[in-house]
Amino acid sequence: MKEKELINEFFIPFHDRNYSKDVHKGIGDDAAVVSVGDKLLAVSVDTMTEGIHFYPGIDPEDLGYRSVAAAISDMAAMSATPKYVTLSLSIQSIDNKWMEKFIKGVKACIVQCDCYLVGGDTVKGALSIGVQVIGICESQPIYRSGAKENDLVAVTGFLGGAKTALPFLGRCDELSPDIKYVLQRYHRPSPRIDLAKKLNKYMNSAIDISDGLVSDIEHIAIQSRKKIVLIKESVPIDPKILALVTKETAAENALAGGDDYEVAFTFSREYLDKVNKIGIAANIPITVIGTVEKGLGVNVMSESGEVFDHNASQGFDHFII
Ligand code: ADP
Ligand code: MG
Numbered sequence: 470m471k472e473k474e475l476i477n478e479f480f481i482p483f484h485d486r487n488y489s490k491d492v493h494k495g496i497g498d499d500a501a502v503v504s505v506g507d508k509l510l511a512v513s514v515d516t517m518t519e520g521i522h523f524y525p526g527i528d529p530e531d532l533g534y535r536s537v538a539a540a541i542s543d544m545a546a547m548s549a550t551p552k553y554v555t556l557s558l559s560i561q562s563i564d565n566k567w568m569e570k571f572i573k574g575v576k577a578c579i580v581q582c583d584c585y586l587v588g589g590d591t592v593k594g595a596l597s598i599g600v601q602v603i604g605i606c607e608s609q610p611i612y613r614s615g616a617k618e619n620d621l622v623a624v625t626g627f628l629g630g631a632k633t634a635l636p637f638l639g640r641c642d643e644l645s646p647d648i649k650y651v652l653q654r655y656h657r658p659s660p661r662i663d664l665a666k667k668l669n670k671y672m673n674s675a676i677d678i679s680d681g682l683v684s685d686i687e688h689i690a691i692q693s694r695k696k697i698v699l700i701k702e703s704v705p706i707d708p709k710i711l712a713l714v715t716k717e718t719a720a721e722n723a724l725a726g727g728d729d730y731e732v733a734f735t736f737s738r739e740y741l742d743k744v745n746k747i748g749i750a751a752n753i754p755i756t757v758i759g760t761v762e763k764g765l766g767v768n769v770m771s772e773s774g775e776v777f778d779h780n781a782s783q784g785f786d787h788f789i790i
Pocket of ligand 1: 480496498514515
């Protein structure tokens, strides 16, 4: 069973009654959205486990940073402002030097994102980090289910960097600037919080790219009950990875790689100029990569109309690898 199927079978139908009316978005999006008093809060949790989400021997400072950044990225997908973080750490034994570095990384990301670590839990066990984030929705939260027919599909930043880093993880020899760059993309994601908040009023749907572009866009398509057509040549392959892998591998890493923590979103094409200007002002590329149409699911096509089998680009799934 795939991770998506597991969630669909056991968690989406978890409630055999309606949510109370203060639950604006329950299971199924990047974060839940609940109202408390007159405030809307976004809440999510992400877990990283040694050997699955990171490699044994990872620099603990990178591990701390990456665990928090990946969790905070779900707030960007909702256009929420991350605020409060709790962290659960399962670890086999305490090594002071390791802990100091881990905390340094956690702190760097918490400070960078203007959040507070307000609690957590520490247990003995296999190395694993769970990060819960609570954010404030200052504007309308954006859901996976909001894509409209004729919307344009866009993505922030460049894709494929984190996947391209995998063969170089843990290497301590002299590294070229390109290798250092992809390692940075893997270890130090930049949650697109500010950019997403600026784009908020133009977005109809959004998701963060954690598992892979095609796989994550499929969530928007299915939940919005639309077909999304992606144009392969439009996908913004990270230019720096072209020095490290072939063009084909680079394209595949950008389509299916995951771990880039960029935001994919759809918006009405009348706002194209405004969306472009926001990207230029933020100095972060925003690239139109496809369209929303009638139908269901994702099609990956070339500019010339050739259709690709996107099952080959399904991205990361914990229960398949
Ligand atoms: P993301 O990749 O954005 O973190 P996931 O694909 O992990 O999202 O999860 C999809 C949805 O399923 C989310 O709304 C998440 O809260 C929900 N979900 C996943 N696992 C569980 C679980 N064990 N219990 C309840 N909800 C879950
Ligand atoms: Mg997400």
